[in-house]
Amino acid sequence: MSIAVEERPAADFIARETHYGARNYQPLDVVLTRGEGVYVWDVEGHRYLDCLAAYSAVNQGHCHPRLVQAMVEQASRLTLTSRAFRNDQLPAFYEELCELTGSHMALPMNSGAEAVESALKTVRKWGYEVKGVADGAAEIIVCSENFHGRTLAIVGFSSDAQTRGGFGPFAPGFRMIPFGDAAALDAAITPNTVAFLVEPIQGEAGVIVPPAGYFARVREICTRNNVVLVLDEIQTGLGRTGKLLAEQHEGIEADLTLVGKALSGGFYPVSAVLSSSEILGVLKPGDHGSTFGGNPLACAVARMALKVLIEEGMIENAAAVGARLKAALCAIRNPAIKEVRGRGLMLAVELHLDAGGARPVCERLKDRGFLCKDTHDHTIRISPPLVLTADQADGIAEALDAALQG
Numbered sequence: 001m002s003i004a005v006e007e008r009p010a011a012d013f014i015a016r017e018t019h020y021g022a023r024n025y026q027p028l029d030v031v032l033t034r035g036e037g038v039y040v041w042d043v044e045g046h047r048y049l050d051c052l053a054a055y056s057a058v059n060q061g062h063c064h065p066r067l068v069q070a071m072v073e074q075a076s077r078l079t080l081t082s083r084a085f086r087n088d089q090l091p092a093f094y095e096e097l098c099e100l101t102g103s104h105m106a107l108p109m110n111s112g113a114e115a116v117e118s119a120l121k122t123v124r125k126w127g128y129e130v131k132g133v134a135d136g137a138a139e140i141i142v143c144s145e146n147f148h149g150r151t152l153a154i155v156g157f158s159s160d161a162q163t164r165g166g167f168g169p170f171a172p173g174f175r176m177i178p179f180g181d182a183a184a185l186d187a188a189i190t191p192n193t194v195a196f197l198v199e200p201i202q203g204e205a206g207v208i209v210p211p212a213g214y215f216a217r218v219r220e221i222c223t224r225n226n227v228v229l230v231l232d233e234i235q236t237g238l239g240r241t242g243k244l245l246a247e248q249h250e251g252i253e254a255d256l257t258l259v260g261k262a263l264s265g266g267f268y269p270v271s272a273v274l275s276s277s278e279i280l281g282v283l284k285p286g287d288h289g290s291t292f293g294g295n296p297l298a299c300a301v302a303r304m305a306l307k308v309l310i311e312e313g314m315i316e317n318a319a320a321v322g323a324r325l326k327a328a329l330c331a332i333r334n335p336a337i338k339e340v341r342g343r344g345l346m347l348a349v350e351l352h353l354d355a356g357g358a359r360p361v362c363e364r365l366k367d368r369g370f371l372c373k374d375t376h377d378h379t380i381r382i383s384p385p386l387v388l389t390a391d392q393a394d395g396i397a398e399a400l401d402a403a404l405q406g
């Protein structure tokens with residue numbers, strides 16, 4: 001027996017969602033029912049090119065057939081054992097993920113926020129046991145405008161008033177510095193600093209790319225001070241910027257790398273903490289865990305998500321088509337545009353403050369068959385699945401040009 005697809009008008013779905021659901025989102029009023037590659041279809045049969053790709057969780061494209069097959073096969077064999085027992089998918093997932101990313105060890109979790117929380121716990125324990133910081137004194141440095149998820153510890157070190165507002169009191173032990181300012185990092189480090197947590201490109205802040213050379217200096221400062229460099233690649237990772245990991249653009253290696261989102265191609269929440277040193281080794285049996293973390297269904301899906309990303313050339317495609325799309329966006333002549341920025345297929349177009357805001361432009365793009373997300377009122381982010389073709393990229397730029405004209 002299957003769960004019936006309801007044939008109802010869009011307004012009916014929206015009304016029930018609004019009535020019964022917590023209202024912590026304000027989605028565009030499009031009700032999607034099907035997806036394939038870069039396209040999604042709404043309940044009224046309209047087709048859209050998805051320029052958000054579920055915040056980069058769907059890098060491999062919607063309902064990739066090899067992922068569907070991996071998920072269905074594993075779902076009918078074994079889904080969950082808990083880590084109280086071993087399963088036959090986890091070792092291969094570890095091996096393939098570590099070999100691909102050049103890591104010694106991995107810790108499997110589910111959501112991105114859980115990977116971040118796991119990293120925070122790990123670097124604190126490393127600080128006490130290895131670095132020798134006095135118990136309870138560990139400090140972690142983060143950047144303003146960061147986005148690392150929505151748990152209490154994480155929102156406690158956000159610089160966004162709405163993200164924090166009404167949710168305190170918060171966990172202590174965090175210091176905030178401006179993003180892109182290596183001298184500020186140098187100045188903020190104390191003998192109690194255990195880690196610096198940072199995004200290679202700040203995604204939710206509006207695709208903010210740091211100045212050239214920033215991460216080379218960050219790497220040097222962290223090494224010199226025995227501070228763990230934690231790169232949150234949950235959004236930038238797995239091909240989004242045209243490299244497997246965004247750190248490769250900077251010629252550096254993080255000590256801990258966090259991946260999530262596209263690790264499952266959007267099928268299932270799968271995240272991981274990757275360690276290029278023995279830092280993860282501080283976790284002993286019983287220190288940390290997750291009922292679903294490392295389950296066989298997650299592992300099978302993630303293994304295939306990585307396989308298609310590599311075998312089908314999606315990372316190279318993100319670099320090539322991303323460069324073409326960025327050039328096409330830069331070529332739009334419209335006084336509303338303040339800046340076009342980003343790397344690979346992680347792009348954004350920022351509008352001037354007096355241009356009427358990004359949301360109306362996103363509404364007009366929707367009417368033209370393109371789903372984009374406005375960020376921070378004046379920025380339109382463009383991050384389609386990495387299977388985007390050159391023609392489709394040109395189509396996005398043409399649609400934006402037209403939508404900006406009203």
Ligand SMILES: *Cc1c(COP(=O)(O)O)cnc(C)c1O
Binds near residue numbers: 113235236261
């Ligand atoms: C999305 C995101 C997260 C949080 O991931 P969830 O799966 O939503 O918990 C953390 N860090 C970055 C950079 C992200 O983009």
